[in-house]
Amino acid sequence: MEVNCLTLKDLISPRQPRLDFAIEDGENAQKENIFVDRSRMAPKTPIKNEPIDLSKQKKFTPERNPITPVKLVDRQQVEPWTPTANLKMLISAASPDIRDREKKKGLFRPIENKDDAFTDSLQLDVVGDSAVDEFEKQRPSRKQKSLGLLCQKFLARYPSYPLSTEKTTISLDEVAVSLGVERRRIYDIVNVLESLHLVSRVAKNQYGWHGRHSLPKTLRNLQRLGEEQKYEEQMAYLQQKELDLMDYKFGERRKDGDPDSQEQQLLDFSEPDYPSSSANSRKDKSLRIMSQKFVMLFLVSKTKIVTLDVAAKILIEESQDAPDHSKFKTKVRRLYDIANVLTSLALIKKVHVTEERGRKPAFKWIGPVDFSSNDEELVDVSASVLPELKRETYGQIQVCAKQKLARHGSFNTVQASERIQRKVNSEPSSPYREEQGSGGYSLEIGSLAAVYRQKIEDNSQGKAFASKRVVPPSSGLDPVAPFPVLSVDPEYCVNPLAHPVFSVAQTDLQAFSVQNGLNGQVDVSLASAASAVESLKPALLAGQPLVYVPSASLFMLYGSLQEGPASGSVSERDDRNSAAPATVELSSAPSAQKRLSEERNPQEEDEPATKRQSREYEDGPLSLVMPKKPSDSTDLASPKTMGNRASIPLKDIHVNGHLPAAEEISGKATANCSVSSEWGNPSRNTDAEKPSKENESTKEPSLLQYLCVQSPTGLNGFNVLLSGSHTPPTVGPSSGPVNFSLPGLGSIAQLLVGPTAVVNPKSSTLPSADPQLQGQPSLNLSPVMSRSHSVVQPESPVYMGHPVSVVKLHQSPVPVTPKSIERTHRETFFKTPGSLGDPVLKRRERNQSRNTSSAQRRLEIPSGGAD
């Protein structure tokens, strides 16, 4: 039967026979985590996706099915990438009703219900018949059922930044039903979300949705805790150990600990809207604790890359129970579960750290880094590296350059242990490197948003602020909200300083108070930032064209660097299983379990707290890893403190050197930043993960970069695409115009903001330039940098086709914090809806009939919002 169904594709897809499909699939499929859309193939073959799976396994009974053309629809959903799809997604996100419908259609159908599914299949059959197999392929594969995908769907139902006023309740049952999964799965998701305070348990089957408002705060706290725990050291130790394995036995690593105390802090919900009723009870949910710890590892890591084995070891050791390697496997499983959720949140992405021995699965933090609010950090970094530049906003860029130089050139800094070098040498190719990530760097706008948001929050404090904050009716237009990613070219780094970089910023920025930037202080004006945000809002609200310009910050961020990643950790490879024993005995071991949570946490958000960490991190926040102290990395044994760190970084450095440039951000500054809205293309972003290739990175001078911002679900569709062309020397420093489009909102308005008058015509087109970029949903920021404050310029003409409105931002000087930038794939959000694609819903769901609705409704989008 199956066969029958499939045939369509033949008809439809001109392209190739089934084989192709298969191939494609294969290609597409990346790791599981990633989103894969089969859709691409699809255009024609509607079928595939969902129905399939079952089909293969079960038979369809086409007869049964009514015919439902649905498939097509589904397909689309599945494929997020198309502009249309994006819109759809966005819209759906915005409006609950729509969401429901969508879900019902797409999401659910697939799965288990063979019956239903079949229907689809039938249609398919009609179409073509032959390619049954294909269908099978499409069948919900494991990927489709993955927790990551499920999580995306889950997240799609709720606004990232809900109005404070609206409290959204999540009914586990409803969600499970609507998503077509077992409740057990929902627990996994919710637990992780809870660990980040995105949700909190309200009652029995009820969770309250908080959204990301407090995420920065949470991350900040986790970072602090991580520091306290000395996770960095632990990681370093383990990594070192790995390196040295042969050489050294490990010494002791100390960990210090007081674990408990710290841990207790974990999970505190700072602002739980709901009383965290249950919070602590139970065993504490190791998943929650694990999730927090896992996040802490990233936050503390200079490279922002954490290998699973290291994470698992640390967790094992900490757990009070005796660490037994036997648990290693289990821990790793859990880490994958957590990682899938975090990936869906666009906080991390999967990468591989390649080491001599092989590659190790790892994840890279792509979420906000600066939530700490310390601008200082940035400053510090730059200062440390380049004191003189420090002030300059672009200093960061320079830093990159330097680093780059360092890599290429001498790494004196890196004295790194010889052994490390040896290793490196041994593998000329790329000893340690992050494989996947190479694609360009991209920043996540989200981080910026986070920054803003945070600031705002600080001002108003927590939730309250939300209400205050002007939020576009549509749920979430928070400026802050999710942003796309910026991608940067590595290359730029090389030439970082080239004038172009600042170009944009120059003009405009200056106008704004750049100084802040110069100082490196972001804080500068939280208030201002906030105001800025607000200002933005109106536009958003209008439903019309909105202009949101994260600009400065983005640029800044972007500048910041990404490099870090490369280093990767390295480290141990021990095996998964066996590893444990070897592991050190970390003392840490705080009892993880307790999540004491105390709710109250110290939130000091108010104050920037800047100080607290600032120094320590030095490098931390930024990925920059300047090896300050070459220290002996070699000694690994003493991971402990500082020394260790140094060592690690060093490694990184080495690595980086090898790495494709991609990683680095570089400051290429692109003069132009143009933002164009595109619905079409880029948006698709597809999964984040997409392999970025180096291509991007290597871009040529001429490339433009664009930044595309998609609106997360929360936002009604707000997509922005910025393109900056980096022009090499030739191009003037013009800042490109920016366009914003808000598809979600009724019309799609596009805005262009041009910093300076200069606009590149191209810019609009730009996007296409980089394939990758395009692909990414997020925005890519080119090198930008510049101090960037405001990007937007009133003057800038708009040029896009659609109605555009330009808004000038007030100048709010936005502080920019460079560091955070990273590429992210975050597309997840965007995709979500589609993603569903077939989620295959679970097989049997308990009886749930698919009810979808309720949950969504709850979502309420803030007032007007959505729909």
Added chain:
DNA sequence: CTCTCCCGCCACCCG
């Protein structure tokens, strides 16, 4: 083969 991680049994624990 290894990497991922889905799935769901079944222990907890709360009400």
Added chain:
DNA sequence: CGGGTGGCGGGAGAG
């Protein structure tokens, strides 16, 4: 005690 939770690990899909 029943039901909500969620630890845990077998086992299988994907690569």
